[in-house]
Amino acid sequence: MHISNGTANTHNVTVETLHEQQERQENRTTAKHDEYMGDMPEWRDFVQHEYEMLANLKYIMSINALPENFVHDCFKKTTYVKSYSNLMCPMKESKEWPIAKQIKLLPPKARRMPGRPKKHRRREADEVGAGCKMSKKGIIMTCSRCLRIGHNKATCKADES
Numbered sequence: 001m002h003i004s005n006g007t008a009n010t011h012n013v014t015v016e017t018l019h020e021q022q023e024r025q026e027n028r029t030t031a032k033h034d035e036y037m038g039d040m041p042e043w044r045d046f047v048q049h050e051y052e053m054l055a056n057l058k059y060i061m062s063i064n065a066l067p068e069n070f071v072h073d074c075f076k077k078t079t080y081v082k083s084y085s086n087l088m089c090p091m092k093e094s095k096e097w098p099i100a101k102q103i104k105l106l107p108p109k110a111r112r113m114p115g116r117p118k119k120h121r122r123r124e125a126d127e128v129g130a131g132c133k134m135s136k137k138g139i140i141m142t143c144s145r146c147l148r149i150g151h152n153k154a155t156c157k158a159d160e161s
Helices: 018-037 041-062 077-083
Strands: 002-004 010-012
Antiparallel strands (some): 002 010
16 A cells, blocks of 8 residues: 655555454464464364454454344343243152053163172171281280290390300
8 A cells, every 4th residue: 555645755554454464363373273283173173263253252342242242042041041931840759650651671781891800709798807817916926046025036136156
């Protein structure tokens, strides 16, 4: 674009529209994302969608409009209240339910679960544990070398002669 201010001085000025600036910024940012993320179309689609949303929001703000006016009716509170405005009666007791005429559904067949099987079976709550060993609590140690109480052969300090 050529601009003249009426004097002998003339300037060549390039004027970009807002759309051209946004497009240039998007291309630059997409190139950066491509550099980091490689060839991932899902990522590129996500970024493109994100920039479209931001551009739309920027436009809405530029015309001084409320973003709520551009939201679909299904996301508004009035629609939510309207959908649940009907009276919802509680269900009857299970004995009073109508009997279905279709084939009765059966549970899936039992199958062995993946993984290594347990070594021991699970015991019931009232069943005694598997331990057959007696506790050594209260046992007095006696050394087999010097026959004294309070230590064992490994820690005996008797003369080894």
